Amino acid sequence: MKLQGKVALVTGAGKGLGGTIALAYAREGARLVLCDIDEAALNDSHRQVTEQGADCLALRCDVSDSLAVEAMFAQALQHFGTVDVLVNNAARVPSSPAETQRRNRHYTHATTPVPRRSLGIVSGLSDDDWLKWWDVNMHGVFYCTRAALRCMEPQRSGRIINIASVAGLGAASMHSPGYAATKAGVISLTQTTAYDVAGANILVNAIACGGVHTPPFEAYLAQASEQDKNSLFQMIPMGRLGQPEEYAALALFLAAENHYLVGQVISPNGGYVI
Numbered sequence: 053m054k055l056q057g058k059v060a061l062v063t064g065a066g067k068g069l070g071g072t073i074a075l076a077y078a079r080e081g082a083r084l085v086l087c088d089i090d091e092a093a094l095n096d097s098h099r100q101v102t103e104q105g106a107d108c109l110a111l112r113c114d115v116s117d118s119l120a121v122e123a124m125f126a127q128a129l130q131h132f133g134t135v136d137v138l139v140n141n142a143a144r145v146p147s148s149p150a151e152t153q154r155r156n157r158h159y160t161h162a163t164t165p166v167p168r169r170s171l172g173i174v175s176g177l178s179d180d181d182w183l184k185w186w187d188v189n190m191h192g193v194f195y196c197t198r199a200a201l202r203c204m205e206p207q208r209s210g211r212i213i214n215i216a217s218v219a220g221l222g223a224a225s226m227h228s229p230g231y232a233a234t235k236a237g238v239i240s241l242t243q244t245t246a247y248d249v250a251g252a253n254i255l256v257n258a259i260a261c262g263g264v265h266t267p268p269f270e271a272y273l274a275q276a277s278e279q280d281k282n283s284l285f286q287m288i289p290m291g292r293l294g295q296p297e298e299y300a301a302l303a304l305f306l307a308a309e310n311h312y313l314v315g316q317v318i319s320p321n322g323g324y325v326i
């Protein structure tokens with residue numbers, strides 16, 4: 053029971069990676085605050101976590117709304133008295149038809165000997181394609197981090213795990229430049245916050261995920277041609293996506309252990325980015 057008695061708040065916990073992390077924490081004895089904007093998914097996750105015997109508070113909250121985040125933490129404090137672990141997982145992820153089409157252009161370009169040319173991705177972005185990522189992926193992480201630190205700093209302990217992406221490490225997700233920029237921003241916020249609070253025994257680190265078998269990537273694979281799928285898997289030396297449980301194991305380690313990691317970006321990605 054690595055998290056016995058600890059209170060963990062997981063954003064975007066209704067499904068996908070956040071749901072799997074919440075379940076992994078519940079199995080290790082944590083008390084959970086589940087946050088999601090999707091009420092039906094939140095209820096489903098709440099049922100699964102309570103089936104593990106965990107004390108669990110499910111709160112519908114849009115993390116891009118600063119006041120809503122403050123209210124969520126106030127409710128968490130009222131119920132549990134503190135927050136020991138924060139997982140900033142909620143995000144918009146690239147999944148629109150235009151993003152899927154750009155993704156295919158990227159993968160084909162990377163794996164076939166076509167004549168070199170511009171892919172026209174940045175020059176083809178609309179203002180919305182650029183702006184739509186920041187409210188949830190960047191501002192949401194900041195609002196939740198600030199609120200969590202106000203609980204953690206007085207108690208001089210805490211763990212914050214930011215779910216970043218290989219998209220933020222380089223050009224691995226060049227098909228979605230706005231998404232990639234927010235994930236690079238999450239990495240930067242991880243590093244500056246980690247330095248700020250490490251002296252108070254609050255350890256802040258990031259997981260820069262490669263591809264994960266969660267609803268957005270499963271939707272992509274369901275519509276992708278065999279050629280598109282081959283192009284994708286050819287780019288990953290392990291030849292497959294990661295399972296959510298493989299990422300949750302790392303999120304558990306970062307939350308639970310008395311480790312020495314401060315402001316580090318750990319990237320499970322099957323060799324996609326080495």
Ligand SMILES: NC(=O)c1ccc[n+]([C@@H]2O[C@H](COP(=O)([O-])OP(=O)(O)OC[C@H]3O[C@@H](n4cnc5c(N)ncnc54)[C@H](O)[C@@H]3O)[C@@H](O)[C@H]2O)c1
Nearest residue numbers: 064066068069088089090114115142143217261263264266
């Ligand atoms: N799936 C991948 O291949 C992949 C790759 C790299 C990084 N990631 C990162 O992993 C994390 C989880 O992604 P996923 O694949 O599980 O996606 P997902 O869409 O399955 O889950 C994201 C969850 O966040 C919630 N959410 C979205 N906006 C919200 C908001 N404003 N407030 C509160 N909740 C909100 C959604 O309702 C959903 O339940 C994200 O940070 C994503 O960027 C995923």
